[in-house]
Structures are given as C-alpha cells and as structure tokens.
Amino acid sequence: MKDTEGYVTADGRQIGGTxxxxxxxxxxxxxxxxxxxxxxxxxxxxVRAIIGPNGAGKSSMxxxxxxxxxxxxxxxxxxGSKRPPMKPFEVARQGVARTFQNIALxxxxxxxxxxxxxxxxxxxxxxxxxxxxxxxxRTEEMENREKVERVIDFLEIQNIxxxxxxxxxxxxxxxxxxxxxxxxxxxxLLLDEPMAGMNVEEKEDMSRFxxxxxxxxxxxxxxxxxxxxxxxxxSDRVVVMDYGKKIGDGTPDEVRNNQDVIDAYLGVSHD
Amino acid sequence: MLYRTAGQFKTSYVADQALFPVxxxxxxLWLFLLLGWVIFPLTASEFxxxxxxxxxxxxxxxxxxxxxxxxxxGQLSLGTGAFMGVGAYACYKMVTIFxxxxxxxxxxxxxxxxxxxxxxxxxxxxxxxxxxxxxxxLAAQFFLVWLFEKWSWLYNYNASGAIQVPNLEMFGIFVSxxxxxxxxxxxxxxxxxxxxxILCINLTRGNLGRTWKATRDMxxxxxxxxxxxxxxxxxxxxxxxxxxxxxxxLYVFSWKGAAEPNVFDIPLSFQVLFIAIIGGLGSILGxxxxxxxxxxxxxxxxxxxxxxxxxxxxxxxxxxxxxxAGATFLFWIARSMWGMGAAIGFGAVTLIYGYAQLQGFRIxxxxxxxxxxxxxxxxxxxFLIIEPHGLNQLWRLIRxxxxxxxxxx
Numbered sequence: 001m002k003d004t005e006g007y008v009t010a011d012g013r014q015i016g017g018t019x020x021x022x023x024x025x026x027x028x029x030x031x032x033x034x035x036x037x038x039x040x041x042x043x044x045x046x047v048r049a050i051i052g053p054n055g056a057g058k059s060s061m062x063x064x065x066x067x068x069x070x071x072x073x074x075x076x077x078x079x080g081s082k083r084p085p086m087k088p089f090e091v092a093r094q095g096v097a098r099t100f101q102n103i104a105l106x107x108x109x110x111x112x113x114x115x116x117x118x119x120x121x122x123x124x125x126x127x128x129x130x131x132x133x134x135x136x137x138r139t140e141e142m143e144n145r146e147k148v149e150r151v152i153d154f155l156e157i158q159n160i161x162x163x164x165x166x167x168x169x170x171x172x173x174x175x176x177x178x179x180x181x182x183x184x185x186x187x188x189l190l191l192d193e194p195m196a197g198m199n200v201e202e203k204e205d206m207s208r209f210x211x212x213x214x215x216x217x218x219x220x221x222x223x224x225x226x227x228x229x230x231x232x233x234x235s236d237r238v239v240v241m242d243y244g245k246k247i248g249d250g251t252p253d254e255v256r257n258n259q260d261v262i263d264a265y266l267g268v269s270h271d
Numbered sequence: 272m273l274y275r276t277a278g279q280f281k282t283s284y285v286a287d288q289a290l291f292p293v294x295x296x297x298x299x300l301w302l303f304l305l306l307g308w309v310i311f312p313l314t315a316s317e318f319x320x321x322x323x324x325x326x327x328x329x330x331x332x333x334x335x336x337x338x339x340x341x342x343x344x345g346q347l348s349l350g351t352g353a354f355m356g357v358g359a360y361a362c363y364k365m366v367t368i369f370x371x372x373x374x375x376x377x378x379x380x381x382x383x384x385x386x387x388x389x390x391x392x393x394x395x396x397x398x399x400x401x402x403x404x405x406x407x408x409l410a411a412q413f414f415l416v417w418l419f420e421k422w423s424w425l426y427n428y429n430a431s432g433a434i435q436v437p438n439l440e441m442f443g444i445f446v447s448x449x450x451x452x453x454x455x456x457x458x459x460x461x462x463x464x465x466x467x468x469i470l471c472i473n474l475t476r477g478n479l480g481r482t483w484k485a486t487r488d489m490x491x492x493x494x495x496x497x498x499x500x501x502x503x504x505x506x507x508x509x510x511x512x513x514x515x516x517x518x519x520x521l522y523v524f525s526w527k528g529a530a531e532p533n534v535f536d537i538p539l540s541f542q543v544l545f546i547a548i549i550g551g552l553g554s555i556l557g558x559x560x561x562x563x564x565x566x567x568x569x570x571x572x573x574x575x576x577x578x579x580x581x582x583x584x585x586x587x588x589x590x591x592x593x594x595x596a597g598a599t600f601l602f603w604i605a606r607s608m609w610g611m612g613a614a615i616g617f618g619a620v621t622l623i624y625g626y627a628q629l630q631g632f633r634i635x636x637x638x639x640x641x642x643x644x645x646x647x648x649x650x651x652x653x654f655l656i657i658e659p660h661g662l663n664q665l666w667r668l669i670r671x672x673x674x675x676x677x678x679x680x
Binding site: 117 | 473481492493497
C-alpha cells in the first residue's frame with residue numbers, strides 16, 4: 001500500500017489519499033490484449049489524465065474503471081476495499097459517473113430531464129407514490145430539481161433547460177453530458193475525451209468547467225484527452241499508455257521529459 | 272390572441288413542473304372533462320355511446336398501455352391483444368367465482384393478472400430488442416389465444432367457448448351485462464380511463480418515466496449512469512400490461528358483452544399499435560387523438576356516406592362545417608399545406624358527393640365499407656409521411672405556433 005497522506009500540487013491544492021487503485025489490470029478480448037498489467041492510483045481531489053496514441057487502450061481502461069468491462073486479471077480497489085465483479089449500474093451507484101467519447105445523451109428528452117436522470121441513483125420513491133404524485137415522490141422530485149438547477153446554473157445552460165437535446169449543437173451537448181454526470185454528485189468523475197471535436201473557444205470553456213468542477217465540488221476527475229496542451233495544463237498527474245502498457249506516470253513535467261513517452265508520440269519502431 | 276403565455280411567470284419548481292404550465296391548457300382540459308363527464312352523457316344517443324364514446328375510450332386506454340411499453344420504454348410489443356384477453360378472462364373468472372365482488376374492483380384487479388403474464392413474456396427483452404423482441408411477444412399472442420381456446424376452465428366449460436358477461440349490480444344498478452344501460456357503462460369506462468390516465472401521466476413524468484425514456488434512447492448509457500435495465504424493462508412490461516389488461520376487461524365487460532378467443536387475435540394488437548403510432552409514440556394525449564381518428568373516422572365517414580348530405584339537420588351540417596374549418600385553420604397555423612389540402616379536400620368531396628346524391632347518385636353500403644377502409648389506409652400512410660411523430664407532435668406544433676399567432680415568430 002502506498003502512502004495515504006497525499007501531496008500538494010504545483011498550484012497549492014492539497015491532494016488526499018487514494019480513492020481508486022488499479023492493481024495489475026490486464027484486459028483481454030480473445031487473443032487481443034487491450035490492457036497489459038497496468039497499475040496506477042487516483043487520489044482524492046486530483047485531476048488525473050490518461051493519455052496515449054490511438055489504440056493505446058485508454059478507453060478500455062476507462063471502461064474497466066466504470067465497470068463496463070471486467071478485467072481479465074488484476075484488482076480494482078475503490079474507497080479502501082476491493083471491488084467485486086459488479087454490473088455497470090452498481091458501479092455508478094457507488095459514486096462513479098462518466099461522460100462518453102461519442103455523446104450518449106438521451107435524445108428524446110429535454111436538457112432538464114437528461115440532467116435529472118443523473119439524480120436517478122439518489123431517488124427511491126415507490127411505484128405507488130410516483131403514480132399518485134404524492135408524498136415521497138413529489139418532495140423527492142422537488143429536492144432533486146433544486147440540486148439539478150444548481151448544476152445547470154454552474155454550467156451556464158439555463159436558457160436551454162427545456163430544449164430537447166436533439167436540437168442542440170455539439171459543444172452544448174458535451175456540456176449537458178457533463179451536467180448529467182455532475183448531477184449525480186460523484187466521488188469520481190470520468191471524462192472520455194471531453195474536448196474531442198471542439199474548437200479552441202469551446203475547449204477553453206470546457207477546460208474552465210473541468211477545473212471549476214474540481215475546485216468547487218472537490219470532485220476527483222479522471223480524464224482521457226488527445227489535446228496535449230489541454231492535458232498538460234489541466235491535470236495534476238498523468239498516466240501514459242502505449243499498446244496496452246503503461247510507459248509513464250507522473251506530473252505533466254515528468255511525463256513530458258520521459259524518453260519512452262516522446263518515442264511513443266513521435267514514433268519509434270517497436271521491435 | 273387567447274392562447275398566450277405572456278404574464279404567466281413561474282416562481283417555484285412546483286409551479287414549473289405542474290402538469291399544465293400554460294393556463295389555457297388547463298382550461299382546455301377542464302372543458303374536455305366537462306364534455307366527457309357531463310355534456311356527452313346528457314346528450315349522446317345509444318349509437319354514439321356504443322359506436323363512438325365507449326370504444327374510443329377503451330382503445331385509447333389500450334394504446335396508452337402499449338405506449339408506455341413501446342413509446343416510453345422503447346420495447347416493441349405485438350402481444351397487446353393477448354394481454355387484453357388475459358385481463359378480460361381474469362375479470363370473467365373473478366366475477367364468476369366471487370359474484371359479490373364489486374365490478375369496478377374486479378376490472379381494476381384483473382389488470383394485475385395481465386401484468387404478471389406481461390412480465391413473464393417481457394423476460395426475453397433482457398436479451399433481445401427491436402424486431403426480434405416483437406417476434407418474441409408475438410409468441411405470447413399465439414400462445415395465449417390458443418390457451419383461451421383450449422383451456423375450457425377459463426370460459427367455465429361453456430358450449431360456445433365464449434365468455435358471456437353476467438348481469439352485475441352495483442348499488443342496485445346494473446353496471447355490466449345485457450341489462451346495463453349505455454350511460455352506466457360509459458361512466459364506468461370513463462371513471463377507469465380517467466383514473467388510469469392520471470396514474471400514467473404521473474408515472475411517465477416522474478423518476479420512473481425518465482428511467483424508461485433513458486432505457487429507450489440509449490440503453491448502454493442508461494446502464495452506465497446507474498439504471499438497472501432489468502428493473503426498468505420489467506416495470507415497463509408490468510405497468511403496460513396492467514393498463515392493457517384493464518382495457519381488455521373493459522372491452523368485454525363494458526362494451527362487447529361477450530367475447531370469443533379470436534377477438535384477442537393479432538388484428539386487435541395491430542389496431543392498438545396503429546392508434547399508438549398515429550397518436551404519437553411517447554405521449555399520453557396522442558393515444559386519445561389516435562383512438563378518435565382510428566375509431567371515430569370510419570363511423571363518421573359511414574354516417575356521412577349513408578345520409579343525404581344536403582338533408583342533414585342544421586346542427587350536424589354546422590358541426591361538419593366547423594370541423595372542416597377548424598382543421599383547415601389549425602393545419603394552416605402549423606404551416607402544414609398537406610393537412611390543409613386534406614381538410615379542404617374532405618369538405619369538397621363531401622359537397623360534391625352531396626350534389627351527386629341530389630342528382631340521384633347512390634353508393635351501395637358494401638362499397639362504402641370498402642371506400643372506408645381505403646380512406647383509413649390512405650390516412651395512415653399520409654400521417655406516417657407528413658407527421659411521423661404522430662398527432663401529438665402535430666398538436667405540439669400547433670400549440671407552439673398558436674402561442675405567437677398571428678405573428679410568424
């Protein structure tokens with residue numbers, strides 16, 4: 001077990017103990033090895049990035065964390081205990097929320113309803129109460145609406161809250177997806193390429209939101225991103241993957257000067 | 272004009288999440304409730320009850336049940352007719368085993384039997400979806416209708432093999448069976464349909480509704496944000512089959528009076544599915560609009576075709592003219608040229624037909640039936656092309672435009 005005291009980041013934030021630890025994770029699909037013996041940890045309150053060239057296994061790693069894939073070997077430790085094999089929805093109920101590389105919003109619903117689905121795990125009124133719209137269901141709906149409105153305010157999407165998601169442009173959809181994940185008040189927020197396909201201005205907005213989320217709610221964030229500038233600016237520590245293996249782990253500066261990482265990105269023949 | 276949202280501010284989330292945030296909509300609803308609960312029962316004829324009011328309500332309820340499953344939870348089902356049958360047979364068995372049971376209670380309880388059966392036949396939905404699931408529910412359709420035929424305990428070993436509704440009393444009034452009056456039957460249907468509509472509206476706008484819609488729109492994402500897909504799909508099957516089952520019980524006990532097994536065969540499933548699709552999948556109001564169109568239009572066309580158009584009473588001709596004018600106006604507001612054309616065309620054809628009648632032109636009643644089927648078929652195609660999201664979407668569009676009318680934006 002590594003130390004649990006944490007560390008202080010370059011900009012002076014105190015990072016806590018280990019929130020999630022991946023121990024020797026291997027993931028195979030038949031004969032293909034997507035992830036090979038990777039270990040790293042995510043600490044409370046930090047912004048952790050996973051980077052690597054295309055096909056390095058980053059998204060697979062995120063899917064392992066969110067429970068969509070069960071690792072072939074290795075253990076996932078979360079909040080101090082080993083996570084047994086469980087369904088994705090059970091992982092989500094433990095406080096892991098995520099966004100998706102290809103937007104996965106519920107197109108037929110309004111922005112408000114989409115963000116409200118983020119609160120599903122916090123609502124448990126019975127069928128009868130919901131059918132009668134009386135008692136617990138009603139109070140629960142209002143309480144959660146208030147929490148959702150706070151997230152909507154925070155991400156500055158008030159003016160579109162009643163708009164069907166299908167009508168929104170790409171950049172806003174990404175923001176709504178972040179809102180849905182945030183509404184769940186997660187302990188760990190996974191962002192799968194939050195800036196993919198955005199222009200510079202949208203990227204700046206999104207970066208600001210990611211930092212604000214981390215700052216304001218203290219949410220631990222683990223993100224995958226291709227834009228090196230963004231990754232190096234946002235994250236406290238970076239894991240670098242290539243061909244399913246971990247080739248680097250450390251602060252952005254350490255990673256930037258790591259010879260293996262430079263080789264992976266600039267391309268050196270693998271033999 | 273009258274339909275404006277200006278000046279209606281929401282100061283609380285309760286007000287914002289009210290069922291009818293626009294005041295005029297609430298007024299409209301009260302108007303329709305008044306029409307349904309007071310004016311229709313006072314004025315409608317025996318024919319109107321049996322051919323229009325009661326079937327429209329029952330079909331709307333069945334379509335609402337199917338809509339919860341297909342429109343809200345995204346699980347395609349072709350077993351609606353059979354689930355209606357389960358409700359009807361369960362109700363029949365209950366009232367024959369416990370003759371003292373209150374008929375309304377029996378009708379409401381019978382839904383639970385179809386809910387149970389629906390959950391069982393919904394289990395395949397956990398592994399398959401789309402057309403394949405539709406085929407799996409088709410199995411329910413064939414199996415259950417076969418069971419209704421072969422299991423004679425279900426129809427109390429009748430020689431005819433059909434279920435006959437006995438005379439049922441409630442507070443000294445016959446509410447079901449050959450001796451019940453149409454008004455009583457209508458009120459029973461209206462009460463049950465109103466009750467279930469309220470419950471369904473609440474379920475679909477709350478947490479469970481969002482769970483269903485999330486399952487429908489993207490099941491993988493739904494699971495990753497914490498939705499138990501199994502629970503979501505099976506509750507949809509349960510609630511949907513409950514509503515469908517109650518509709519089936521009403522179908523036999525408050526309308527037909529008797530039913531053979533083949534009544535609940537595939538044509539019924541398709542009819543209900545058409546109502547749900549034409550009304551608009553994923554809506555509650557749409558089921559009523561769809562039922563009015565699918566059930567009401569043939570009756571209306573029959574009546575028009577069978578009467579001397581130019582000798583109709585003043586009231587009916589005014590009503591017809593108002594209907595055509597209203598439809599033309601609403602289609603014009605919605606900028607639907609096709610719809611306008613259809614409404615005006617309908618009016619024109621009626622006039623031409625009336626003139627032809629004056630000249631001694633007659634259509635045989637058999638031909639009227641055929642033309643009727645053709646018109647309904649054409650209308651279904653027309654709606655699927657012009658407004659694939661159904662009448663509900665058309666109404667939503669009209670509302671959006673009406674709020675700013677006469678200004679374009």
